[in-house]
Amino acid sequence: MLNKIKKLLMKKEEPTNEEVFEEQIQAREEGLAAADNIDSVPEMDQVMDVELNDDMEQFDPTEEEIDQMNNPSESDPEYLEYSSEVAGYENREHQWDTYRTIANYIGDDDSVLDFGCARGDFEKFYQSEYEASLDYTGVDMNQQLIDAGKKVYNEEVDLICKNWFKLDKGLKKDWSINIGSNNLRYDADMTKDDIPYLNDTLHSMVHHSEKGSIILLASDQSDIEDGLINYNAGEVFNWAQKEFGMAAIDHSFSKDLFTLIIYKN
Numbered sequence: 001m002l003n004k005i006k007k008l009l010m011k012k013e014e015p016t017n018e019e020v021f022e023e024q025i026q027a028r029e030e031g032l033a034a035a036d037n038i039d040s041v042p043e044m045d046q047v048m049d050v051e052l053n054d055d056m057e058q059f060d061p062t063e064e065e066i067d068q069m070n071n072p073s074e075s076d077p078e079y080l081e082y083s084s085e086v087a088g089y090e091n092r093e094h095q096w097d098t099y100r101t102i103a104n105y106i107g108d109d110d111s112v113l114d115f116g117c118a119r120g121d122f123e124k125f126y127q128s129e130y131e132a133s134l135d136y137t138g139v140d141m142n143q144q145l146i147d148a149g150k151k152v153y154n155e156e157v158d159l160i161c162k163n164w165f166k167l168d169k170g171l172k173k174d175w176s177i178n179i180g181s182n183n184l185r186y187d188a189d190m191t192k193d194d195i196p197y198l199n200d201t202l203h204s205m206v207h208h209s210e211k212g213s214i215i216l217l218a219s220d221q222s223d224i225e226d227g228l229i230n231y232n233a234g235e236v237f238n239w240a241q242k243e244f245g246m247a248a249i250d251h252s253f254s255k256d257l258f259t260l261i262i263y264k265n
Contacts, residue, residue: 080148087118099125111135113173116181119149120157176205178215183228212263222256233258
């Protein structure tokens with residue numbers, strides 16, 4: 001399936017986990033791109049417009065096929081481990097570009113606590129992008145993603161499956177980061193609205209940081225209807241500045257997203 005990985009394994013030197021992971025991701029995306037470029041495959045609306053002849057029979061997907069479409073992780077054992085979609089990104093390039101936006105604020109030798117880390121991909125991105133190690137801990141409440149990260153990275157990434165409001169009070173890193181994890185709600189706490197939940201998240205992030213906190217949020221200026229929770233950058237900034245003092249907003253890199261940076265005195 002993955003010829004490039006096989007070539008790596010044939011080298012005299014054993015490939016690193018990062019090399020294997022990168023090749024697996026590239027192979028998956030090349031396969032998806034090839035499928036997208038097949039000219040003979042009609043669009044779904046074209047298929048629906050086709051009139052059936054008398055001797056033609058219409059086939060509806062079976063329950064098993066529908067289940068596979070709705071639950072790709074069950075039909076594809078590598079989905080949780082290597083797919084960018086499972087971490088909330090269109091593809092690997094989109095994921096890495098988003099990570100670069102956050103990494104720009106992190107200084108050399110700074111440590112990171114990642115709120116909503118999924119598999120902990122940020123650490124491996126940082127290592128490959130900057131060719132430097134990163135003191136990193138990721139926290140996520142999704143046990144499946146934590147297990148996938150531990151498997152694909154051979155337990156080399158420090159990952160915690162826990163509610164980020166219940167972390168050890170003594171756990172602190174230079175920076176707390178949150179890359180879009182408040183754009184969707186996974187907590188199932190129906191008693192708390194989105195804004196109070198965001199505010200409580202920021203309080204937790206600030207508590208567990210030494211230098212500051214960085215969060216990526218979906219903007220209400222976006223024209224895209226993607227089902228995300230959208231925030232007003234001005235309102236978020238005004239609240240953060242009043243609550244924590246030193247804060248900044250960067251809305252320059254995208255109309256759809258903005259970062260809030262909270263600095264600790």
